[in-house]
Amino acid sequence: MNQQIRTIADLDRVIHEPGRLMIVALLFAVERADFLYLQHETAMNKGTLSSHLSRLEEAGYVAVTKTYRGKVPQTLLCLTRAGRKAFEQYRRNLKEAL
Amino acid sequence: MDQIGDLLDRPRLYYNIDGLGELGGSVTCLGFAVLLWLLIHSPADSVWHRISFFAFVALMLLIHYGTKAVKTRITYPRTGFVEYRRQQQTAAIAAALGALAAAGLGVVFRRHWDISMLASLAGLVFAAAYGYHFAMAVRWKLVIAGAMAVASFAIAFLPADVLGALGSDSSAAHPDRAKLGGTILISLMVYGTMLLISGGISLWLYLRHMPVPAQEGQ
Numbered sequence: 001m002n003q004q005i006r007t008i009a010d011l012d013r014v015i016h017e018p019g020r021l022m023i024v025a026l027l028f029a030v031e032r033a034d035f036l037y038l039q040h041e042t043a044m045n046k047g048t049l050s051s052h053l054s055r056l057e058e059a060g061y062v063a064v065t066k067t068y069r070g071k072v073p074q075t076l077l078c079l080t081r082a083g084r085k086a087f088e089q090y091r092r093n094l095k096e097a098l
Numbered sequence: 099m100d101q102i103g104d105l106l107d108r109p110r111l112y113y114n115i116d117g118l119g120e121l122g123g124s125v126t127c128l129g130f131a132v133l134l135w136l137l138i139h140s141p142a143d144s145v146w147h148r149i150s151f152f153a154f155v156a157l158m159l160l161i162h163y164g165t166k167a168v169k170t171r172i173t174y175p176r177t178g179f180v181e182y183r184r185q186q187q188t189a190a191i192a193a194a195l196g197a198l199a200a201a202g203l204g205v206v207f208r209r210h211w212d213i214s215m216l217a218s219l220a221g222l223v224f225a226a227a228y229g230y231h232f233a234m235a236v237r238w239k240l241v242i243a244g245a246m247a248v249a250s251f252a253i254a255f256l257p258a259d260v261l262g263a264l265g266s267d268s269s270a271a272h273p274d275r276a277k278l279g280g281t282i283l284i285s286l287m288v289y290g291t292m293l294l295i296s297g298g299i300s301l302w303l304y305l306r307h308m309p310v311p312a313q314e315g316q
Contacts, residue, residue: 025105030180033109036311037178041108069174076179091102 007097014059015090019044019052024061024079024087032065032078053077061086109180111235116173117300120232120293122165127290129157134283139267176308217281221250224289232296242296249288253281 015024022042027033039049056062061083065076079087113119133153136146146153202216225246233239258277265279 021102022105025102026108029106029109029183031183032181034174034179036174037112037180040177041112069179072175074179094102 004097007093011093011097012086012090014055014061015086017052019048020056023049023052023056024083027062027077027079028084028087030078032076035075035077038077056083059083059086109182112177112180113182114232114235114300115177116169116304117297117302118165118168118173120297120300122161122297124290124293124297125161125164126157127286127293129161131283131286131290133157134279134286138265138279138283172305175310176304215254217285218250218254221253221285221289222247225250228293236300239296242292246289246292249292250285253285253288256284 015021019042023038026038026041035046035049035053038044038053039046042049044052053062053064057064060080063078063080065078067074067076133146133150137150140146199220225243228246229240229243233243261280261284262276263280264283265281266276
């Protein structure tokens with residue numbers, strides 16, 4: 001296996017999925033955002049977005065905080081330090097592979 | 099990779115999705131214009147000269163908290179909440195540009211350089227900054243950026259006596275000082291009005307196309 005192919009094989013599969021890649025890239029650029037923002041920007045339905053967020057939370061890449069905006073429940077999301085590092089590494093690997 | 103870059107740029111563009119970035123800029127420009135006009139045209143011992151600093155601080159606070167309040171009531175319930183990362187680099191660049199502009203004005207005034215040239219240059223920089231920050235995301239705003247660039251030249255070619263009359267309350271004032279005051283005053287009014295129109299249209303379109311979703315929580 002040459003170096004380029006090895007780099008492709010090393011890509012983080014949690015982040016590499018297109019839906020999750022969108023979420024991580026959007027969260028990377030902000031301190032935190034709510035569920036509605038991600039839904040608006042990614043155009044995913046609630047179920048799909050929730051499932052991707054659960055997967056990212058399991059991997060330790062996203063931290064989820066449940067709070068209230070007035071009387072309305074609000075879900076705030078932010079990338080953890082591990083999530084930021086993983087995304088930076090993913091971008092480096094992708095650049096090398098391309 | 100470009101698509102990832104686009105995604106990373108989305109939150110920056112989201113800041114003005116409702117036009118409030120432009121409306122904030124408009125209130126800043128028009129507020130400064132009013133303050134400057136009061137400083138120029140009121141007597142030296144008037145109350146405006148004593149409270150101008152406090153009026154400036156009040157204007158800044160109004161823009162900061164006003165924008166926050168409107169976003170909380172209009173934007174966050176419709177398209178979501180975003181807390182931006184603190185970018186010290188951006189603040190440092192803004193401070194450096196401000197210092198450079200102040201130094202440039204000081205040099206121009208002391209050496210009696212042509213203020214019209216400086217006005218068109220500053221206007222072009224303003225139009226370019228507007229184009230980068232707002233018009234790249236929404237194409238129709240390129241018309242506003244173009245109008246700003248044209249306005250910067252138009253202001254530079256205005257007769258000196260018109261600018262002098264705007265920038266001074268007496269004929270005894272130094273002509274360069276009066277022309278500089280008039281140029282700044284009319285530039286603030288023109289750019290403030292353009293931002294008001296552009297931001298107003300953006301807000302209207304946003305409210306029209308983004309209804310408040312049912313409040314079922316997230």
